[in-house]
Amino acid sequence: MTRRSLISIALVALALIATAFLMRLSPMAEGLSRQTDPALLCLTAMALLLTAPWRPRFAAVPTFAASALLTGAALLLLRDADISGAAGAGFWALVGAALVCAGATMTALSDLALTDPRARKLRDIAIPAVFGLMLVMLAELVIRGAGVPSVLLPAPSSVAWRFVHALPMLFEDLVQTFVKGVVIGFVIGNAAGFGAALLVQDRPFFRRGLLPMAGFISSLPIVGIAPIMVMWFGFDWPSKAAVVAIITFFPMFTNAVAGLSGASRIDMDLMHSYAASPSQRLAKLHIPAALPFVFNALKINSTLAFIGAIVAEFFGTPVVGMGFRISIEAARMSMDVVWAEILLAALVGTASYGCLVLLERKLTFWHASQRV
Amino acid sequence: MLDAATDRSRTAALSSPVIEARDVSLTYASADGDVHALSNINLSIAAGEFVSFIGPSGCGKTTFLRAVADLEHATGGDLRVNGLTPHDARMQRAYGYVFQAAALFPWRNIEDNIMLPLEIMGLDEDERRERARRNLELVNLTGFERKFPWQLSGGMQQRASIARALSFDPALLLMDEPFGALDEIVRDHLNEQLLQLWNRTGKTVLFVTHSIQEAVFLSSRIIVMSPRPGRIIDDIACDLPRDRGLDIRETPEFIALAQRVRSGLRAGHAYDE
């Protein structure tokens, strides 16, 4: 990041903070005149911003600190009943300044020329982390500052509060929906898909017939099968597992068939020249070569599986489960519970996806897409 | 000891040919009608020979090699490998095949790649490791056992693939333009190494190439082929000394042989398009 652009960013931020201070002159009293702590934080942030252009290479540090201080100041201001829910221009100027600083942090980080791969990796985690933090803080400040009704959108802090206090219930829902429905269905569906692919891989007639069919079915809204499965397997988790198994079967089948028959001509000639038996060909060539495709399917399926289980719960469920909780609490307008469930789903979904990615890296390190 | 083995294989050579082709034809159907990939090929190759097949694309040189390897099937005539059909010869693991691409499995490191045919053939672990070590040494790749193929240069990959073909010690080596994708400097280097390898082991080599220089430099015999239909138009004995170096390419004998190959290629209308 050039020094000049840093100077202009700092100036914009300073101007915004100054606006916030000036607002105390306006008839509608803004907190900065009454509270000393936020004012102090703002002054520190201003001082930090002035140091940023001095060492452009390390600009991320003072800008991030300034952003954090300004956010803190805004949060402190929200304690004031006059501001919370009815914030004026001064408050928004402060939020704007915090945003500008966060933007500067990310730009400074992404412009940083790094040679050490580990440092680069750290940077690639830090930037989205700052971005996510910024979004959450922005949501908090906007929702509380503008007084958005919690029915519409609860503040992140109240979702977090609810999350912590409803942990036992969330855990029960998680076991019902994820452990019983998603995981069991996922294992069955993927195993069946891979098994079916193994069966057809050296039977061209079946492969040519089933592959277009599976491709066609994958493009259909298969979740629609959910009411049928609820009728067949009842309200409890087996019907959810069945939906998940059916949804995950097709992507795994098509990908595994593609992977198992994707070995190059020359590799197959090689195995032929060694007079390898069919099972040796499968174990030493086709299955390792199919692994990247298998993981592709597993990753697609991990996002589909959750959808399937939750949708199936819309069609009937015992009084536990994430889909059940979401629809019932949404109808009751307790949005913080709904968002807590979504947060849980996101955490679990991300964690399982992350595990898949780690496993993929371990097993298919040799594939072009995995090499650094 | 190696020399003794070489001599033995050479004397055996005189008794029965390794490759015996009688009126071998290979025709396949395509959208534009039948393609005569091979037409009445008659050829006998003795043990210990280094035979190059040269000719323009479509002359059937690769097809012939693949027919020997049981990767294609002759539609006419009789093809014998060690007196057996290509299929039976393959089941006995009679030959090692080196492709134009190294065809190393990216999920196996170099040592595991070399041990692949040995695993398939059911050798025990210690024997596999010992053979991998020996053959990596033969192609000067000692120290690269733990590397993965994609971490090596093209020339090193191809050397590893040669080591793999040699690992189960077949008497016959089939090489289909093994150095075609490499640059000339690497290719020269590998040619020299291959020549030394052949001298030391006395294997029979069938070598497909596009390069006149390469053919003359490596071979004890050169088969010139021509397309449509794929046929043999010249069979040149190449009696340069066995321990030749790269500088032999400047000698009049070498140039004369290269001339003969070139004129053979021209006579076959090789460059009529």
Place this chain on the structure above:
Amino acid sequence: MTNNATPMMNKATPMMSGLPLLTRIRRGAALPLAAMIVALTVLWYAGAVLMNMTLVRDAFEREEVEYTTMELVAGTLDAERPLLPAPHQIVATFIDGVFNYAPNSPRSLVYHSWVTLSAALLGLAMGVATGILLAVLIIHVRVLEKSLLPWIIASQMIPVLAIAPITIVVLGSIGIRGLVPKALISAYLCVFPVVIGMVKGLTSPDRQHRDLMHNWSATPAQVFFKLRWPAAIPYLFASLKVAMAISIVGAVVGELPTGAQAGIGARLLAGSYYGQTIQIWAALLAISIVAAGFVGLVGLIEKSVARRMGAPA
């Protein structure tokens, strides 16, 4: 959802055009596909007989009627609320729903399909526009690539459809009802494949082409419209096919939590309340035909655009 499957289906076809008809039939997918469909139908009938057996037998025995095996089998294929309806029952209900009612009658499948389809198409349009816009921003602003893209990818790990009910309720509470909330869910689902595909597509021109534009000192806009955009078109269509399929899923699911009266999702819900299995299957058949038709349509447009852009036919 599985765009990787589609390219393989027609991989074998282009080079076969010169071969004799019989060979073409032997090597093509038509014959095996037909065989598989016949096999599936037979299996389906067998399944229908087996699964509905107890149901029908119980009914006979309740009424204390004497019955033969033939009557039992016939009964399984003709039950009013079977566990698994026979294919001909589904097709009959489907045809009845499509042709026997006016297209604006709530008993018409055309009507329900249209309700769902219109939301899906609106959502697709919004999602694709947003996706392209985001992709263009991402490839031009480095910091967005680093900060925004990871979150777009991460957003896929949340079960997006879980947000469906909230979207509907929230938007309903501020007075937005009907088409738009459903379309928003579809749009949300469409954004991801489009952003990922377009970022890939817009960055697909290789070094040499970019260097060439650089040598001619082309402006960023020229580089975009003369190089990046045309290069991204195949990727756009690949994403569109995925987005088309997924937007319909979004619209159907969007109809579930509201107790909507119209749309395929509403049909599914109503069918599951009243145990009308045949009605559920007919609705599934209808939406499948719509989905397949529109994905196929995108494929056709793709082909004609590709031909106009000089791709080998």
